[in-house]
Amino acid sequence: QQQVKQSPQSLIVQKGGISIINCAYENTAFDYFPWYQQFPGKGPALLIAIRPDVSEKKEGRFTISFNKSAKQFSLHIMDSQPGDSATYFCAAIIWRGAQKLVFGQGTRLTINP
């Protein structure tokens, strides 16, 4: 019930292409959906986030699409660059006395030059 399922596990995209990562959830008590980017040896960094009453949010080359009825959301990276090569985690926040952040399993993205 508190799982977030993420796919694919790994993704290789050519420079300039579109990277797409998908996530799904079951628990309707989740009320905020952030995406994190993590480079090796570093902590996750917030990339972009969306509330479930919004269907799309765009920040620069990064766009979240959210389908509340299907309980699915996705990250699109436009014009992908080698510097975008990292592990991406979708996540969902639920309140249990404090924020509890539940992560998807992660996608290792490689952008080939």
Add this chain to the structure above:
Amino acid sequence: DTEVTQTPKHLVMGMTNKKSLKCEQHMGHRAMYWYKQKAKKPPELMFVYSYEKLSINESVPSRFSPECPNSSLLNLHLHALQPEDSALYLCASSQGDSYGYTFGSGTRLTVV
């Protein structure tokens, strides 16, 4: 200051040692968290402190003991760890009533 600072960055300890991890933030965040991350896996929540009180313990073994001395500091005391406890330990903080979540760079712990 918009950072969460973790020390040390690397730690090697024997199974009989006692050590502590330290986390500090000066963003006025009232919730602080410990996460454990194994290689190629997502972070897993261990503990949550809200307003300096322990609010969530995800059934973590007692060899891990958290402490929140004040609203800016969070410690994780380690004792009698096992090699399988080797991981990246991440600290994070957030405002109590909004969704900003900031992670530190972590402490890479190796238990030998």
